[in-house]
Amino acid sequence: xxxxxxxxxxxxxxxxxxxxxxSGSSSNIGSTFIYWYQQLPGTAPKLLIFRNNQRPSGxxxxxxxxxxxxxxxxxxxxxRSEDEADYYCAAWDDSLSGLWVFGGGTKLTVL
Amino acid sequence: QVQLxxxxxxxxxxxxxxxxTCTVSGDSISSxxxxxxxxxxxxxxxxxWIGYIYYSGTTYYNPSLKSRLTIxxxxxxxxxxLNLSSVTAADTAVYYCARGYGGHSTHSFDYWGQGTLxxxxx
Numbered sequence: 001x002x003x004x005x006x007x008x009x010x011x012x013x014x015x016x017x018x019x020x021x022x023s024g025s026s027s028n029i030g031s032t033f034i035y036w037y038q039q040l041p042g043t044a045p046k047l048l049i050f051r052n053n054q055r056p057s058g059x060x061x062x063x064x065x066x067x068x069x070x071x072x073x074x075x076x077x078x079x080r081s082e083d084e085a086d087y088y089c090a091a092w093d094d095s096l097s098g099l100w101v102f103g104g105g106t107k108l109t110v111l
Numbered sequence: 112q113v114q115l116x117x118x119x120x121x122x123x124x125x126x127x128x129x130x131x132t133c134t135v136s137g138d139s140i141s142s143x144x145x146x147x148x149x150x151x152x153x154x155x156x157x158x159x160w161i162g163y164i165y166y167s168g169t170t171y172y173n174p175s176l177k178s179r180l181t182i183x184x185x186x187x188x189x190x191x192x193l194n195l196s197s198v199t200a201a202d203t204a205v206y207y208c209a210r211g212y213g214g215h216s217t218h219s220f221d222y223w224g225q226g227t228l229x230x231x232x233x
Contacts, residue, residue, distance in 0.1 A: 002157055032216055037158075044207055044223040045158065056221065088158055092216035096174045100160035 003028060006103035013111045017077040019107045028040065028101055030070040032092050036063075038088075039086040048087070049074065062094035078107075086111045090091050113137040115208050115224035118132030122230040127164075129195040132225060140189045141166040146211030146218050147191045149221050152226070159204075163211055164191055171215075185230060187230045205229075 005023040012018040017057065036049035046055050051063035052072070064075045075084055089103040119131035133147070140147060149161035162172035164182045166193040172180050195202060205226040211218035 007169075017217075036220055037220070044219070044226050046223070047219050050213075050219040051217070058120065078173050090158075090220075094216075098171070099173050102158040102160070105157045 002104040003068075003101035004091060006087075006106045007105065009107050009109065011109040011111055012076075012079045014079055014081065016079045017105055018079060018108065019076075019077060020074045020087050020089075022072045022103050023075065024075070024091060024098060024101075025070050025074075027095040028091040029072055029084065031102060033055035033068050033070040034065065035090045036074045037088045037090065038089065041085070045048070056093040063069060080111055081110050084108055113210065114221045115210065115222055117206060117224045117227040119227065119229070121228060121230060123229060124233050125231055126197055127200055128191070129196050129198050129202060129229055129231070131193045131206055131208075131229070132226065133191050135189045135191075135210070136194055138185065138210075141186050141193065144212060144214070144218075146171075146213075146215070147182075147184065148209045148211045148220060149193045150207045150209055150220070152207070153204045161193065161195075161206075185188075200231050203229065203231045 033051045037045040038048045039045040053065045054068045062078045086105045088105050093101045112197045114136045116134045123129045148161040148163040151159050161224040164184050179196045205228050207226045208224045209220040210222040212221050
């Protein structure tokens with residue numbers, strides 16, 4: 001059971017806009033930044049969004065992140081077939097002695 | 112281009128110690144603001160943060176693994192290592208090394224190794 005809660009699946013058709021939610025608490029999302037990672041099948045995760053809404057160079061502006069209170073969202077606009085992947089949210093959690101926590105992942109299917 | 116590469120046995124017997132090394136190329140492991148990290152992924156499951164080490168030797172571990180875990184760094188070889196003792200089948204996972212860039216609790220995992228599957232079985 002993950003500390004951050006994500007829907008297990010999401011789907012959309014090419015060109016659509018989809019959002020993936022991530023819910024946490026005051027000890028993680030509510031008090032620090034949220035990060036998003038994309039994991040294509042059979043590959044290592046890749047940084048997609050950092051510090052809530054910042055994109056690393058090379059990440060298309062179709063990907064955007066937002067945070068409000070203890071929840072966050074990843075939005076993907078103009079959905080493409082190559083976006084089919086698992087998406088994970090992550091945040092630092094201040095409970096116990098502190099650690100990074102991840103969401104359980106959302107499998108995005110492009111129909 | 113920064114690259115990370117995990118190496119180590121793919122099969123470990125129960126109760127033994129799992130040992131992996133991550134070799135970093137394209138950057139110095141001794142640079143400031145880098146947190147050299149281990150993350151694992153159980154088969155078909157999500158990601159679990161194991162811990163990190165700073166080049167100075169400062170470590171930070173997942174409390175659930177802390178009693179069995181040692182992460183070390185060899186700056187002369189530009190490598191860092193993971194030792195997880197008393198392993199069980201529950202430690203079977205793909206192990207990734209990654210570079211954390213930023214602050215202690217605000218770094219991004221911006222570069223990852225390809226991952227290595229470690230199976231715990233007799």
